[in-house]
Amino acid sequence: MQPLIAQVILIGAPMTSETLEVPRTTPRRRGSSDSIGTVTGSTFSSLILEAEGPIAVEFMSYGCAHCRALEPVIEKVAETVKSRVKIFRVNTAVEEELSDSYEILGTPTLIMFLNGREVGRVEGPHPTVSSVVTAVTQPFES
């Protein structure tokens, strides 16, 4: 915070930490609790289509800002709903064929599968825990 205050004083700009997010200068250490597995074209069939029970697949890309905003939210949701729904991710930048086969128009897109069959789809969910929980559980309730 001190450097930010100094910067604001220095240039006289009316900015605060709320209005301008200063990029970090130290690496952020993430926990190793990545509860979302990554699915590839070669594992999609066995992990999603042939699997039993509710599964949500997030089609995402690491270079997508909206996926970046959703990532901590979906990690939390995966922990919350892990007894009911398994969540996986597909990297659309790498798995183009798989993305094309599911007609993915953009990222993030959540597709819900029940016993290998698509039962719901949400494009660009609002990055809040409640809306993502609703998105990944509602298709299985009807």
Added chain:
Amino acid sequence: MSQLPEIQRQTTPILLFNDECAVCRRIGHWVQRSAQSNSGETSLIVQPIGDDPAALLALHPDLDIWDAYETIHLLMPDGSMKLGGEAVAEVLRSLPNTKWFAGCFAVSIFGFHPFQMTLNLSYAILADVRPLFGCESCGTPGWLRPIASITKWAKGVFGENHHSSPTPHFTSLAARRVRPLPVSGELPPQARHI
């Protein structure tokens, strides 16, 4: 991600940049050209972040792919990592045509580094305004959203390619034009004529 000789990795800083952002790509091209001497040696390896989290972890155990897309990262040969404005200062110190003035970033006045602080703030502003130049990959901070919406609307009105998204939290795949920058040592075709 292209493989570089291990020795080159260990002795030359590696600059990672967002290859899905037009502004970052342009700056990356400039750094790559500037880092290359006439004899072909390079003072910096310029490398796109790519899509493989494991490949980035192989470069540095603390390097997270989400973080890498969020802010500029420079991996130093001693194993340290510089981010944001500090990375920019280090890059400027490494380039033959900018190192003459880059020393000012180390100037300290009563414990403050005014030039480095100004650079940090400038980087923060540039990082925030990148979406105004058409980068969907960088994200739009809250304070910039009204201006970004007007810019997007104006682009639509005045005929630039406009890819509408069904929700505000969605990046259209059609809008992402990926033109990867080759790793240092292989200049892009347009750069060879400059």
